[in-house]
Amino acid sequence: MYKTFAYTQGLTPKPTHYCPGCTHGTIHRMVGEVIEELGVRERTVGIAPVGCSVLAYEYFNCDMFEASHGRAPAIATGAKRSRPNLIVFTYQGDGDLASIGMGEIIHAANRGEKITVVFVNNAIYGMTGGQMAPTTMPNQRTTTCPAGRDVAEVGYPVRMAEQIADLRTPAFVARVSSHNPKEIIRAKAVLKKAFQYQIENTCFSFVEVLSTCPTNWGLSPLEASNWLEREMIPYYPLGIKKTPEAESGQQEHNSEGV
Amino acid sequence: MARVLMKGNEAIGEAAIRAGCLHFFGYPITPQSEVPEYLAKRLPELGGQYVQAESEVAASNMIYGSAGVGIRVLTTSSSPGISLMAEGISYIAACELPVVIVNIMRSGPGLGGILPAQSDYLQATKGMAHGDFHLIVLAPSSVQEAVDMVILAFELAEKYRNPTMVIGDGMIGQMMEPVEFPDQEIGPPLDPGDWALTGCKGREKRIVNSLYLDPEECNQQNIRLEKKWEKITKAEQRWEEYKCDKPYDLLICAFGMVSRICKTAIDSLSEEGYRIGLFRPMTVNPFPYDACAKLVKKSKRVLDVEMNMGQMIQDVRLAAEGSKPIEFFGKAGGVVPSPDEVIDEIRKVMKKAGIKKPKKKTSPKKKIGTAAKKKTSKKTAKKSAAKSSGSPKRSKIRRKR
Incomplete structure (x- = not known):
């Protein structure tokens, strides 16, 4: 008998509270594995957001902050600037990062803070009960846009990875997805790269992870995965958006992953 | 040390350095901008960090992050900026982190004016932000006392792990008076104790958190904070x-x-x-x-x-x-x-x-x-x-x- 699959040291054994079919658990696992594999767990400080992943501080097996809504990049700035040897990452949802925390994320990226941001985009406010997010798709129905998102009324969904990649400051910026095993394997490789850039003290790193919300989308987990692939990926193209080696804007959007 | 003639805001910055604070996160606002200006020059020379935040909201969360990893940290602002810092201050109080905040008060309400006032007394002492918590608040009446009180504020903040505020009306920041600093060039660093997030090597993970979903746990947290305040009330009146x-x-x-x-x-x-x-x-x-x-x-x-x-x-x-x-x-x-x-x-x-x-x-x-x-x-x-x-x-x- 031998073990073929075990808990990652990067996560605590505590069962998560996430809904069936939600990919937060998968993304936690990927981040946890990356932290373990890179051997930095004992010098990592994570910052949990407000939203569905508010309890992430209980799941990541490293020192953790709980942030106020949207401010994780500011807290990360304070932590990293104060103890530069720490590996500091934020884990944020789309309401947290792309709405209330827009100022903090853009400026942390623009200052080139040597932190890693894991941005989970599921196109909706999950914890508060399925309200419209800045990332909600055109015509997508939510509890606060029951007739579907009217882009003439509230504008188009914000593409955060592209926004960050557009800044002149060198950074590693990518968008990946968590809706099927192939993309999950790619996503983990990209996350690992993001943390490596921080470990080497190179630049700010930002990984947007497309994620499903079967509960608030009103779909089964399988339908949700299909919906993400069909509706979200064409609007939110996957790939490396920017690397510190390339000048801003010179790198074409690349759907090949790493 | 000999007395030197110094502007209040600059003296406040120097006092923080003497207290051993080499980390500052803040945002410019009249009439306190000479504090960040002074520290922007001095802190990098001393191996510290000066960061100009994108807003006071961000600044208050940066000091939360800095204090959370066990580093002595200062922010300064003036009335409208302090209102924006209310969010971070509530979290800092809840998480029992030692930070010092200086408010060089101007007039209000709203944008008010840039001239000296004392209109944030109630905000500082009674209603800083949401939730049950208390700031220790010191009110200097001279530049010398501002220096002494900034140093004392760090002591109290760390002794009780409680955010501490120094409120000076605009005059304190803007006028020049002779001041005397303690002899120490830079105070010793903060002891990260058994609470700071320094990486979990050789110990259990730590969490800096203010979320208590269990109402009884949250009740106990409030009782704990109130008991601490009773202790402060008994020992620290001046x-x-x-x-x-x-x-x-x-x-x-x-x-x-x-x-x-x-x-x-x-x-x-x-x-x-x-x-x-x-x-x-x-x-x-x-x-x-x-x-x-x-x-x-x-x-x-x-x-x-x-x-x-x-x-x-x-x-x-x-x-x-x-x-x-x-x-x-x-x-x-x-x-x-x-x-x-x-x-x-x-x-x-x-x-x-x-x-x-x-x-x-x-x-x-x-x-x-x-x-x-x-x-x-x-x-x-x-x-x-x-x-x-x-x-x-x-x-x-x-x-x-």
Whole structure:
């Protein structure tokens, strides 16, 4: 008998509270594995957001902050600037990062803070009960846009990875997805790269992870995965958006992953 | 160390360095911008960090992050900026992190104006942000005291792991006065203790968190914070009594810079033979209620003087418990009352209360300028704790034991 699959040291054994079919658990696992594999767990400080992943501080097996809504990049700035040897990452949802925390994320990226941001985009406010997010798709129905998102009324969904990649400051910026095993394997490789850039003290790193919300989308987990692939990926193209080696804007959007 | 002539805001920055604070996160706002300017130059020289945040909201969360990893940290701002910092301050209080915040107050409400005021007294002492928590709040009345209080603020913040605020009205930040700093160039670093997030090598993971979904757990958290506050209230009250060692008829209550204007007025009226004392809280939170009550009891009437529409007067009334009428004189909007205006107000109050000067002492009325000058020339070089009060004569700095 031998073990073929075990808990990652990067996560605590505590069962998560996430809904069936939600990919937060998968993304936690990927981040946890990356932290373990890179051997930095004992010098990592994570910052949990407000939203569905508010309890992430209980799941990541490293020192953790709980942030106020949207401010994780500011807290990360304070932590990293104060103890530069720490590996500091934020884990944020789309309401947290792309709405209330827009100022903090853009400026942390623009200052080139040597932190890693894991941005989970599921196109909706999950914890508060399925309200419209800045990332909600055109015509997508939510509890606060029951007739579907009217882009003439509230504008188009914000593409955060592209926004960050557009800044002149060198950074590693990518968008990946968590809706099927192939993309999950790619996503983990990209996350690992993001943390490596921080470990080497190179630049700010930002990984947007497309994620499903079967509960608030009103779909089964399988339908949700299909919906993400069909509706979200064409609007939110996957790939490396920017690397510190390339000048801003010179790198074409690349759907090949790493 | 020799005394140097320094602008208040710059002296505050230097005081933080002497206290061992090499990390600053803030945002420019008049009339405190010389603090970040001073530190932007000094901190990188000393191997520290100066970060100009994108907003005061972000700055308050940066100091949360910095203190959370066990680093001594400062932010400074002025009234509208402090309102934006309220969010971070509530989280910092909840997570029991030691930070020091300086508010160089300007007038309000709204954008108000950029001139000195004391209009954030209630915000600092009563209603800083959501939830049950208390800031330790110190109110200096001179540049020297601002220096001493910034250093004390770090001590208290770390002793109790509680955010501590120094509130100075705009004058404290903008004027130049001679100051003396402690000899130490840079204080020793903060001990990260058993709470800071320094990486979990060789120990269990730690969490800096203010979320308690279980109501009873949250209740216990509130009880814990309140018990800590009781301890602070018992041990950390500080105040000044001026000319209260001999019988007085009128008691003036004032904090910060205004207390010095009141002292000039009191000195002038004392020359005429009037008997007036001054009570000045130095910790406005915890407010020295018992000390204030004792002094109120010995007076016939109380006059509260502030640079606002009457904020500390609420605490003076609480201390007096209805035993005396509390009169108020205040100027807001950045208007600083002159000693003459305070004298006029005192005369009005004394007339209303039927207070007359004792018969035997009838020295001729003197103008303030000359009276004050005469006093200065008479000053003995007695180096007391009152050196910073501007007028050390018959002044006692007290601390509740």
